[in-house]
Amino acid sequence: xxxxxxxxxxLVQSCIFMTMAFGMVLxxxxxxxxxxxxxxxxxxxxxxxxxxxxxxxxxxxxSILISGMVVGGLGMLVEKYIIERLNxxxxxxxxxxxxxxxxxxxxxxxxxxxxxxxxxxxATVLPGVLDLGSFSVSYQKIAVIIFTIVILAAMYIVxxxxxxxxxxxxxxxxxxxxxxxxxxxxxVSLIVMGIGCALAAMAGGVMAPVYTVSPFMGxxxxxxxxxxxxxxxxxxxxxxxxGGIILGFLNSVIAYYVSYLSEFVLxxxxxxxxxxxxxxLFGASIK
Amino acid sequence: xxxxxxxxxxxxxxxxxxxxxxxxxxxxxTSVITLSIFISSGIWAIAVMGFxxxxxxxxxxxxxxxxxxxxxxxxxxxTVNLGxxxxxxxxxxxxxxxxxAMLIGLVVLRxxxxxxxxxxxxxGEIVRIFAxxxxxxxxxxxxxxxPQPPTIPLPGFEINFAASPVPYYYFMLLLAGVTSLVFWQxxxxxxxxxxxxxxxxxxxxxxxxxxxxxxxxxxxxxAGVFTGFAGAYYANFLSIITPLMFGLWxxxxxxxxxxxxxxxxxxxxxxIGATVLYTLDIYLSRLPIYNIQYLLFGAAVVLVLLxxxxxxxxxxxxxxxWRKIFREPEEYEMPEESEMAVE
Numbered sequence: 001x002x003x004x005x006x007x008x009x010x011l012v013q014s015c016i017f018m019t020m021a022f023g024m025v026l027x028x029x030x031x032x033x034x035x036x037x038x039x040x041x042x043x044x045x046x047x048x049x050x051x052x053x054x055x056x057x058x059x060x061x062x063s064i065l066i067s068g069m070v071v072g073g074l075g076m077l078v079e080k081y082i083i084e085r086l087n088x089x090x091x092x093x094x095x096x097x098x099x100x101x102x103x104x105x106x107x108x109x110x111x112x113x114x115x116x117x118x119x120x121x122x123a124t125v126l127p128g129v130l131d132l133g134s135f136s137v138s139y140q141k142i143a144v145i146i147f148t149i150v151i152l153a154a155m156y157i158v159x160x161x162x163x164x165x166x167x168x169x170x171x172x173x174x175x176x177x178x179x180x181x182x183x184x185x186x187x188v189s190l191i192v193m194g195i196g197c198a199l200a201a202m203a204g205g206v207m208a209p210v211y212t213v214s215p216f217m218g219x220x221x222x223x224x225x226x227x228x229x230x231x232x233x234x235x236x237x238x239x240x241x242x243g244g245i246i247l248g249f250l251n252s253v254i255a256y257y258v259s260y261l262s263e264f265v266l267x268x269x270x271x272x273x274x275x276x277x278x279x280x281l282f283g284a285s286i287k
Numbered sequence: 288x289x290x291x292x293x294x295x296x297x298x299x300x301x302x303x304x305x306x307x308x309x310x311x312x313x314x315x316x317t318s319v320i321t322l323s324i325f326i327s328s329g330i331w332a333i334a335v336m337g338f339x340x341x342x343x344x345x346x347x348x349x350x351x352x353x354x355x356x357x358x359x360x361x362x363x364x365x366t367v368n369l370g371x372x373x374x375x376x377x378x379x380x381x382x383x384x385x386x387x388a389m390l391i392g393l394v395v396l397r398x399x400x401x402x403x404x405x406x407x408x409x410x411g412e413i414v415r416i417f418a419x420x421x422x423x424x425x426x427x428x429x430x431x432x433x434p435q436p437p438t439i440p441l442p443g444f445e446i447n448f449a450a451s452p453v454p455y456y457y458f459m460l461l462l463a464g465v466t467s468l469v470f471w472q473x474x475x476x477x478x479x480x481x482x483x484x485x486x487x488x489x490x491x492x493x494x495x496x497x498x499x500x501x502x503x504x505x506x507x508x509x510a511g512v513f514t515g516f517a518g519a520y521y522a523n524f525l526s527i528i529t530p531l532m533f534g535l536w537x538x539x540x541x542x543x544x545x546x547x548x549x550x551x552x553x554x555x556x557x558x559i560g561a562t563v564l565y566t567l568d569i570y571l572s573r574l575p576i577y578n579i580q581y582l583l584f585g586a587a588v589v590l591v592l593l594x595x596x597x598x599x600x601x602x603x604x605x606x607x608x609w610r611k612i613f614r615e616p617e618e619y620e621m622p623e624e625s626e627m628a629v630e
């Protein structure tokens with residue numbers, strides 16, 4: 001049994017992967033594409049929070065909301081001007097994949113130019129630790145966990161109790177039938193992309209005090225949340241959450257035992273899961 | 288000659304002019320940098336052709352750089368650790384890479400679509416981590432320095448790889464030429480049509496008696512062999528192999544080169560995409576503002592995708608020009624590639 005600090009760290013990581021994977025699956029279920037630049041929205045969200053706190057002096061919770069709005073708007077722009085124009089039947093997956101991969105370079109270059117390549121710390125936010133006897137947890141990590149619970153609960157309510165949530169679920173199930181009932185699938189796509197990017201940005205923002213903020217911080221979470229939604233089952237929101245938990249915990253627990261080989265073991269595990277169950281843990285059977 | 292059929296002759300003349308230009312290029316310029324850019328672009332083009340071949344069967348590999356790494360490390364370990372001469376180990380590198388591609392393909396190609404992409408991505412990362420952590424074999428992040436090819440004595444003069452990049456350039460031309468011929472013939476042959484049928488409608492193709500797995504594995508293996516050659520040669524040209532030279536970002540680069548160049552032509556698109564993007568990358572990185580090259584590179588790729596007609600790449604501009612000059616009606620003979628719909 002690894003020490004509790006390792007488990008807490010795993011929990012924090014799974015929270016981030018869960019939130020990001022949730023947004024990715026939401027986007028996938030409506031648009032039918034994977035947004036490979038999701039990690040860069042995470043990075044931009046962290047930068048927005050960093051500058052909101054250090055330059056403007058906005059309190060931490062409020063700056064997370066601001067980063068969600070700003071980056072969500074950016075995501076909507078990306079959807080409207082790039083993804084929607086490339087997402088045509090037959091070629092969509094290919095072209096959107098390459099375009100969003102190119103956006104990774106674009107956003108990282110832009111962030112590096114605008115904010116510099118130095119790692120920026122935000123350790124002054126929520127200082128202090130919660131002492132739990134044999135181990136202690138920093139308030140920053142507790143904030144991440146609380147944030148994830150709140151955001152997933154909010155998403156549950158939005159998806160199941162509101163009109164827009166009904167529209168999103170309808171458009172995900174049957175786009176044609178949904179548009180016959182007066183739902184603009186185009187607008188739903190825009191909203192969903194905004195929500196997905198906002199989730200990623202807020203995850204980055206809440207994570208900013210725990211790690212450092214740098215233009216390249218989005219790559220690892222992007223790959224891991226991608227793996228999470230694949231092993232969880234593409235298009236399944238439960239799968240995204242479970243996949244995020246599995247990968248987050250395994251990442252820190254395996255790293256505790258075999259240090260550098262943890263990624264190796266994880267990737268091997270993903271391959272094995274996909275070979276045994278190609279549709280993912282919670283995906284519907286293909287055949 | 289009673290009738291001059293410009294439709295068949297003009298493309299041939301253009302290709303002949305291009306080939307002549309590339310053959311006499313070392314006479315026209317002695318700049319090491321220009322030659323290096325062309326050598327590297329040619330090597331990337333070989334890898335891109337492999338990617339395009341896999342794409343022709345409807346699969347989307349995100350780990351092609353891993354096969355470059357396999358080829359590069361095989362060749363280097365054989366020459367440095369086992370003392371095998373350069374040329375045999377170069378051949379063995381391609382073969383080893385092909386065999387590994389075949390084994391991986393036999394296991395992995397059962398799952399298609401996005402799952403195949405993710406598995407190849409994971410495989411690429413596994414190869415990179417393996418190379419990074421197996422210090423005893425690969426020297427980890429310090430990298431291996433592969434020896435240069437031996438001097439080949441010929442009557443009158445000798446080919447000295449250490450003195451200038453010109454021999455590297457000509458050997459790159461040879462390698463790229465052989466690869467282009469192979470892939471061009473595959474594209475024209477029955478095999479190529481079979482691949483296209485797999486991409487267009489796998490279910491129908493299977494019901495027509497085409498063994499899906501067999502042809503997917505064939506494509507993946509051929510791509511693996513040539514990508515391995517490309518990797519071995521690239522590492523040898525740069526005289527260094529580190530794990531980070533062939534990581535996920537290089538796989539992504541291969542993918543971008545293929546799509547930007549255009550996948551309707553197996554050979555031309557690869558060369559155009561690789562040359563344009565590699566040259567762009569090199570020249571952008573000379574700009575004085577730090578990090579601007581990533582921004583402009585990403586923007587350029589997105590703009591190309593946005594403003595070219597859908598389903599085409601830069602190589603199809605030739606066809607467009609052709610139709611404009613000769614006022615031919617638009618015809619779409621291009622096979623519809625890669626139905627990447629997730630079932």
